[in-house]
Structures are given as C-alpha cells and as structure tokens.
Amino acid sequence: MVKMNKKRDRLEVIYDILKTISENHNSIKPTPLLRYSNLSSNSFAEYFRDLKSKSLIKEIVDQKGSKYITLTDKGFKYLAKYQLIKGFINEFEL
Amino acid sequence: MPPLIFNPTLFIAESFFTLITIILCLIIFLKTKESYDLTKHQGIKLFRNAFVFFGLSYLLRFIFMISRTFMDNGYYWREIMPYFILVLGYLSTTAIFYLLFSIIRKKFNQKSLVLIGHIIAVLISLLAFAMMSHLILLYIQSLLLILVIIISFIIHQKKSLIKTICVLILIFWLINLWVIAPGWLLPVEVKILFQIISIILFVWIYYKISKWLK
Numbered sequence: 001m002v003k004m005n006k007k008r009d010r011l012e013v014i015y016d017i018l019k020t021i022s023e024n025h026n027s028i029k030p031t032p033l034l035r036y037s038n039l040s041s042n043s044f045a046e047y048f049r050d051l052k053s054k055s056l057i058k059e060i061v062d063q064k065g066s067k068y069i070t071l072t073d074k075g076f077k078y079l080a081k082y083q084l085i086k087g088f089i090n091e092f093e094l
Numbered sequence: 095m096p097p098l099i100f101n102p103t104l105f106i107a108e109s110f111f112t113l114i115t116i117i118l119c120l121i122i123f124l125k126t127k128e129s130y131d132l133t134k135h136q137g138i139k140l141f142r143n144a145f146v147f148f149g150l151s152y153l154l155r156f157i158f159m160i161s162r163t164f165m166d167n168g169y170y171w172r173e174i175m176p177y178f179i180l181v182l183g184y185l186s187t188t189a190i191f192y193l194l195f196s197i198i199r200k201k202f203n204q205k206s207l208v209l210i211g212h213i214i215a216v217l218i219s220l221l222a223f224a225m226m227s228h229l230i231l232l233y234i235q236s237l238l239l240i241l242v243i244i245i246s247f248i249i250h251q252k253k254s255l256i257k258t259i260c261v262l263i264l265i266f267w268l269i270n271l272w273v274i275a276p277g278w279l280l281p282v283e284v285k286i287l288f289q290i291i292s293i294i295l296f297v298w299i300y301y302k303i304s305k306w307l308k
Binding site for chain 1: 128129135199254255256302306307308
C-alpha cells in the first residue's frame with residue numbers, strides 16, 4: 001500500500017490516491033480509499049470531485065449496487081508521467 | 095520617404111531567426127500540454143502561456159520588420175506602425191507578465207493577478223498606440239524588466255532556473271525590440287549575433303524541458 005506522508009502537495013496527494021487505486025487491482029470502494037488517502041472526509045470529497053472532473057478516475061456500480069472507483073486511461077497516464085512532471089515542476093520551480 | 099534599403103543577408107537571417115524562435119516557442123507549448131492536461135497545474139499554465147505570447151510577439155515583430163522594409167516609410171510610420179505597436183505591445187507585455195506570474199505564483203493570488211496583467215498590458219499598448227511611438231513601449235517594457243528582476247531576486251533569493259530564464263528572455267526580447275527601433279543602426283553582424291544568442295537561449299530552455307517531458 002502507498003505510504004502517506006503528512007506534508008504533501010496537491011500533485012502528491014493525487015498521485016497517492018491514484019496509486020492506491022492502481023495497487024488494489026484498479027478497483028476500490030470509496031471508504032477504504034478514504035482511509036488509505038490519509039485525508040479528512042471533506043478534503044477527500046474535494047479531491048474525489050476534482051479527480052472525477054479531470055477524468056482521472058471514474059465510479060462504477062456493480063450488479064449488487066456497490067460503488068467502486070477505478071482509474072481511467074488518463075489516470076494511468078498520470079501515474080506513469082508523475083515523476084517526470086514532478087521533476088519538471090521542481091527544476092523550473094513552477 | 096522611400097523604403098529602407100533592403101539587405102538580403104539580414105532579411106534571411108531575420109527570417110531564419112524568427113522561424114526558429116517561433117517553432118521553439120510552439121514546441122515548448124506543445125511539450126508542456128500533456129503535463130498541464132494531466133495536472134491542471136497553474137505554474138505550468140502560466141509558463142506555457144508566456145511562450146505562446148512570446149512566439150506571437152516574435153512573429154509580429156518579424157511582420158513589422160518586413161513591412162517596414164518594403165513599404166513607403168512615411169505612409170508606413172503614419173498608417174501602419176501604430177496598429178503594429180498596439181498588438182505587439184499587448185502580446186509582448188502579456189508575455190512578460192506571464193513570466194513574472196510564473197515566478198510569483200506561489201506568493202500571490204494568481205487569478206486576480208492574471209486579469210490585472212491583461213488590463214495593464216492593454217493600457218500600455220493603448221498608450222503606445224495613442225503616442226504612435228514604439229519607443230514608449232520599449233521604455234515601459236524596460237522598466238517592467240527591471241521590476242521583474244527586482245521581484246524575482248526578492249522572491250527567489252537563491253539560484254533559480256525560472257528566474258534565470260525570465261531575466262534572459264526579457265533581456266533578449268528588449269534587445270531585439272531595440273534593434274528594430276528607428277535610428278538604431280547596428281552593423282548587420284551585431285544584429286545577427288544577438289539573434290544567434292537568442293536562439294541559443296530558446297534551445298537551452300527547450301533542452302531543459304525536454305529532459306523531463308519526453
């Protein structure tokens with residue numbers, strides 16, 4: 001499971017959330033994701049809305065009516081490119 | 095007044111220089127697109143916007159030079175030049191503001207700053223248009239450059255890549271603007287040298303970006 005540090009910037013929080021979903025075979029319920037994300041409920045809800053609006057994650061409902069969160073292609077791309085983008089932002093101090 | 099004496103060497107050098115600079119600005123904008131699309135990071139947005147506006151400014155500067163070379167000078171300065179100044183003033187001042195905002199983004203509310211930047215850019219270009227003088231634009235942008243240098247040194251007291259990039263781009267933009275000012279008769283070799291250094295600067299920025307964003 002992704003280790004969550006306390007002082008994380010927004011990009012790191014997003015990376016941690018997406019990585020958690022990816023490491024759970026790309027399917028996780030909202031409650032355990034909230035727990036692993038190490039965020040308050042309000043912060044998590046805000047990030048959740050943001051990730052959905054950016055099409056990095058999507059919600060699916062199974063036949064029993066349970067909600068699961070999965071990564072989109074864009075979400076996988078974010079995970080793959082994260083280190084490079086972070087390196088770029090850090091080097092240019094953007 | 096007759097048109098300026100056509101110098102084929104300078105014309106070819108200018109065309110080559112402008113084309114390379116615009117292509118590099120465009121490549122930098124496109125290279126950072128995916129990163130911005132994925133993260134919506136405001137620092138990346140400001141940075142890439144600066145290169146769009148600089149690319150457009152260099153394009154307009156080139157058209158400015160060509161038309162000055164081939165048109166009757168009296169008609170040109172009276173009828174055409176003020177409109178060039180209006181658009182060039184807006185584009186290049188906005189580019190300068192975007193670079194400045196890239197530096198100060200973390201310290202200030204960026205959304206209101208961008209709006210203020212656009213308003214100031216419009217006012218500066220309108221002032222230069224009303225006075226029909228691109229020297230006014232040069233003086234104001236030179237002052238802006240000094241302001242950017244002071245602010246960047248206050249905010250980034252240590253060595254910083256974005257600070258270095260901003261200062262170098264602004265210095266070379268102003269040199270390139272001074273070069274086309276009336277009465278600024280530099281030898282062709284010196285003009286070409288400035289352009290080569292400008293291209294080296296943009297290639298260096300591109301190299302720094304492409305290291306990360308392949």
